[in-house]
Amino acid sequence: MSNKVLEQLMEAVLNGDDDLTKELVSQGIEAGLAPTDIINAMSPGAREAGKRFSTGEYFLPELMMAGEAMNAGVQLLIPHMTGDASPKSIGKVVIGSVEGDVHDIGKNIISALLRADGFEVIDLGIDVTPDAFVTAVKKEQPNILGLGSYMSTTLRGIEETMDLLVKESLRDKVKVLMGGVAVFPQYVQRIGGDGFAEDAEGAVKEARRLLGGE
Ligand code: B12
Known part of the structure; x- marks a missing residue:
């Protein structure tokens, strides 16, 4: 059945x-x-x-x-997707769909699975500007910043967020995990991201790997 x-x-x-x-x-x-x-x-x-x-x-x-x-x-x-509901957070993730992008179904799945895996997740939602990502990184000091881009036209949002992280001297303080249908491993490598996953299970594995690599 x-x-x-x-x-x-x-x-x-x-x-x-x-x-x-x-x-x-x-x-x-x-x-x-x-x-x-x-x-x-x-x-x-x-x-x-x-x-x-x-x-x-x-x-x-x-x-x-x-x-x-x-x-x-x-x-x-x-x-x-509740996992073992352990109250202890194993790491903090700030996540959002980049500027100009309203696709969020994949991001919502990732947020839910990361929470189930014991991460504290701060979901900034959709159409998140580079400024808003950087402000959240300053305020929340997450281990991982998750950037979702679902259209070739919004990849710019990932790049501008990376540039602003560098400009604000935050780039070495947070691991950047990227995904969404517009994002490919070669792209992530080229622009200097730390992690990539093409599905939600992969995203949880990558997040754990990035945590361990700190
Ligand atoms: C549903 C959908 C919509 C819905 C979105 C509803 C919502 N709340 O999200 C609506 C109707 C609103 C929409 C609008 C548009 N859409 Co649309 N949409 C889709 C569609 C069919 C499915 C997306 C989806 O939900 N998939 C299911 C989820 C589970 O999969 P996913 O997003 O890939 O997520 C998985 C992974 O990518 C990964 N992942 C996702 N996020 C992240 C984040 C991180 C950090 C990591 C590590 C991993 C990760 O894990 C997820 C789970 O496995 C896609 C087609 C496609 N192939 O994706 C087009 C698609 C993305 N849309 C497209 C377009 C063109 C548009 C519009 C411009 C259409 C228009 N003319 O208005 C608008 C743009 C709106 C905007 N400004 O963003 C194009 C983009 C093409 C391009 N330029 O690159 C696509 C690819 C369709 C196509 N082939 O033409 N869309």
């Missing part, structure tokens, strides 16, 4: 059917599937919607509906 749920989930997200997505996610939770497996089943639906949008087969309303369906499923899953 569970495999069938996972197969149907991709289609439900792609079709922007949020009721069916929520129903299938609930069935998956009841069947004892891991939240990350359920997310991994929904993500190809969102990716395919993006592909169809770029080829002109989907228009903005369909893109929005796919995003809403994915988000509805993720919101149901977040309370189930």
